[in-house]
Amino acid sequence: MVKSREWSRKTREEVITLHRKGNGYKKIAKMLNIPRETIGSIIRKFKAKGTVEMLPGRGRKEMLTSTAVRYLKHRVDKSPCVTAEELRKDLSDVGTEVSAQTIRRTLRNEGLHDRTPRRTPLLSPKNKKSRLQYAKSHVDKPQKFWDSVLWTDETKLELFGPMDQRYVWRRKNKAYEEKNTLPPVKHGGGGSIMLWGCFASAGTGKLQRVQGTMNSLQYQEILDDNVMQSVTNLRLGRRWTFQQDNDPKHTSKSTRAWLQIKGWNILEWPSQSPDLNPIENLWWDLKKAVAVRKPKNVTELEAFAHDEWAKIPVDRCKTLVSSYASCLKAVITVKGCCTKY
Structure with a gap:
């Protein structure tokens, strides 16, 4: 049943005034452009209740106490x-x-909505303690320090991944018509690529594809080919800091020895903390931008990735790094648990 329109109090009062002056239902309806049945309802209610106010008790009753x-x-x-x-x-x-x-x-x-839960790392009490200690020991660092950090990470970019959800308009039982299907991946090598990248407050640095399964030696080669060039391009100065997570190939004995020879200042890092690395936000930006371009094969996937990485605005990078203190404060507030960052 369609809910009837509720007329304003002023309109209802005008109906009663015209009725008291001797006007009939039909004439009032024509004067106010209101259905005759509505005029009758307003007048009958006034005669019975002595008011044109909305009375309590209208509407559907609550089913729960x-x-x-x-x-x-x-x-x-x-x-x-x-x-x-x-x-x-x-x-x-x-x-x-x-x-x-x-x-x-x-x-x-009541403000409670059913939503898909966010995916977060499984944090042990040890992980939470480590994250909390990291946040407390770094929260008072000056912005100048964070601006000189080179943030790094690896990510997997898929040809037809979750960021590239595609739909077709089709009729029932037409799912397998050629126009309604996606072609197979060409030259895909699995349909995905692994990328290593870096950035700083001053913008994005180098981006390189990882060939095959990366081990400690290949990781060191990637750093050797890309880090110092990025530091120079981003003008981080002599007192810059290198950030990496605790992936086994990053913390292996050979990599630790290699980094020691390099003499780079390494930012201590708590395990299970992708939310503390602002580059994760850039990976999200990159995947969305590449998905929009709909690469047809892995060659295009890699080319589009390099193109879109270079297009990421400097202001975006600067904003992520400038909000890092807020990220650390959030970790302290939740006592080492995961944050929205």
């Missing part, structure tokens, strides 16, 4: 993964029969 709503809020606060069906059964056990849809609607009205 305030106590039931409080229970639902408490339950999902303690167990966010509980389903609407499980909540329905809980209420049914105490004599309250409602649908799962009613429970979903009630929770949405």
Whole structure:
């Protein structure tokens, strides 16, 4: 049933005024451009109730008591993964029969929405302690220090990955028509590539494709080919700092010895902390930009990646690094747990 329109108080009062002056329903309806049935309803209500105000009791009755709503809020606060069906059964056990849809609607009205949970690293108590110590020991570093850090990391770029979700408009039972399918990956080598990249507050540095499975030796070669050139291009100066995570090939005995010979200042790094590396945000930007261009093969995938990496605005890099202190404060606030960064 379609809900009838609610007329304003001023309009309803005008109807009563015209009626008191002796005007009939039909004439009032024509004067105010309101349906005759509505005129009659307003006048009958006034005669019966003596008012044109909206009276209480209108609308659909609430199906859940305030106590039931409080229970639902408490339950999902303690167990966010509980389903609407499980909540329905809980209420049914105490004599309250409602649908799962009613429970979903009630929770949405209370500001609680069902969402896909964010993927975060599994943090042990040791990991949390290490992250918290890192944040506390670095939160007071001046911005000048963070501006001189060269942030590095590796990422996997897929030809038809989750960032490149594609859809087709098709009729029922037409899924396998050639125009409604995606062609196989050509020259794909698995349909993905691994990239090593770096950036600083001053912009993006070098980006290099990793051939095959990277080991400690190949990692050292990549650093040798790209790091100092990036430091020079980004004008980080003599007192710059090198950042890397705790991947085994980064912390192997041979890599540690190689880095010691280089004499680079290495930023200590807590394990399981991708949210503390701002380059993760740039990887996200890169994958979205490459997906928009819809590469057809791995050769295009790599070419587009280099092209889009070079296009990332300096302001984007600068903003990520300038907000790093806020990231560390967030880690301290949540006592070492994961953050939105």
